[in-house]
Amino acid sequence: MDQIYLEQLRGKLTGINQQLLDLLSERAQIAQEIGHLKEKHGIPGFDPVREKQMLEELVARNTGPLDHETISQLFKQIFQATMESQRTGHKKPLLVSRKNQKADTIVTLGDITVGGGKPVLIAGPCSVESYEQVRQVAAALKQAGVTVMRGGAFKPRTSPYDFQGLGIEGLKILKEVASEFGLKTISEIVDPAHIELASEYIDVIQIGARNMQNFELLKAAGQVRTPILLKRGLAATIEEFLHAAEYILAGGNTQVMLIERGIRTYEKATRNTLDISAVPILKQESHLPVLVDVTHSTGRKDIFAPCAKAALAAGADGIMVEVHPDPATALSDAAQQLNIEEFHRFHTELQI
Numbered sequence: 001m002d003q004i005y006l007e008q009l010r011g012k013l014t015g016i017n018q019q020l021l022d023l024l025s026e027r028a029q030i031a032q033e034i035g036h037l038k039e040k041h042g043i044p045g046f047d048p049v050r051e052k053q054m055l056e057e058l059v060a061r062n063t064g065p066l067d068h069e070t071i072s073q074l075f076k077q078i079f080q081a082t083m084e085s086q087r088t089g090h091k092k093p094l095l096v097s098r099k100n101q102k103a104d105t106i107v108t109l110g111d112i113t114v115g116g117g118k119p120v121l122i123a124g125p126c127s128v129e130s131y132e133q134v135r136q137v138a139a140a141l142k143q144a145g146v147t148v149m150r151g152g153a154f155k156p157r158t159s160p161y162d163f164q165g166l167g168i169e170g171l172k173i174l175k176e177v178a179s180e181f182g183l184k185t186i187s188e189i190v191d192p193a194h195i196e197l198a199s200e201y202i203d204v205i206q207i208g209a210r211n212m213q214n215f216e217l218l219k220a221a222g223q224v225r226t227p228i229l230l231k232r233g234l235a236a237t238i239e240e241f242l243h244a245a246e247y248i249l250a251g252g253n254t255q256v257m258l259i260e261r262g263i264r265t266y267e268k269a270t271r272n273t274l275d276i277s278a279v280p281i282l283k284q285e286s287h288l289p290v291l292v293d294v295t296h297s298t299g300r301k302d303i304f305a306p307c308a309k310a311a312l313a314a315g316a317d318g319i320m321v322e323v324h325p326d327p328a329t330a331l332s333d334a335a336q337q338l339n340i341e342e343f344h345r346f347h348t349e350l351q352i
């Protein structure tokens with residue numbers, strides 16, 4: 001007998017749950033309409049006086065068995081959830097977001113694609129130092145079948161007394177050597193005034209870690225159609241990194257690649273800390289290709305290979321590594337560039 005009664009009561013509860021759900025949905029819809037109206041007339045969405053009034057009225061009507069505090073808490077939750085749905089309901093997703101574009105963005109450099117499933121290896125010297133130096137690296141890349149070469153012409157250095165790069169002369173060297181060996185090139189640009197001119201010399205514009213939030217540079221990069229390789233800032237969160245990329249896409253340039261290059265932490269065993277978790281997170285949150293720079297993140301060539309493998313296992317679309325014919329004499333990053341022989345070993349081990 002009790003069992004039948006119990007089932008009846010449960011049935012009633014299920015019915016009430018349904019009614020509550022319907023009412024909550026109706027309430028949220030009305031609140032969204034109110035939200036639109038308020039937005040149209042420039043009235044703030046949250047009205048604490050009205051919320052307090054509604055709560056007081058509800059508590060005054062409450063006859064139990066739930067106590068006033070419980071009723072007040074429950075309705076506060078309902079009000080808050082509705083406010084949040086008002087905010088997210090009309091907030092446009094970022095252009096870089098997967099919510100905005102489901103399919104992966106594929107960056108094309110001639111017949112090379114980045115982000116299409118086949119990982120790419122980008123290698124080359126930290127700085128362009130001379131025609132002969134770049135030529136030696138290019139020959140090694142060609143021999144290994146690596147088709148994208150990097151080389152810095154404008155070098156953002158910690159000290160103003162360190163080698164600052166060959167500037168435009170360096171871009172000219174890259175262009176000449178690349179055309180001889182049939183390679184694509186990447187080089188960092190630091191001045192918005194050079195963004196347009198860069199495409200005459202190089203195939204990809206790198207925006208370095210120190211300039212990740214140089215908003216004028218990002219806006220200029222959005223105005224061209226040259227692919228951009230955007231490095232994560234030294235102390236940038238993933239959210240800040242994605243917003244920096246958003247600046248470029250918002251300008252109209254959709255050919256953007258993200259590259260994790262290590263972040264500052266208290267750990268001293270590596271130059272920076274390679275945030276490997278950034279790779280799957282960026283791949284989930286964004287449709288843009290994600291690469292990992294093993295040189296600047298770790299600063300240790302003895303662990304380039306395992307870190308590169310970890311990056312690829314985590315879903316990276318490519319790896320960047322620095323190579324120099326004679327690292328000991330390099331004008332920048334001498335300690336962390338592979339020599340040609342080490343590069344071949346690294347490349348073989350990676351099997352890209």
Ligand code: PEP
Pocket residue numbers: 126152156188207208209210231261293296
């Ligand atoms: C570079 O890639 O040459 C460079 C300077 O790296 P980052 O901006 O990541 O320090």
Ligand code: MN
Pocket residue numbers: 126127296322332333
């Ligand atoms: Mn370097």
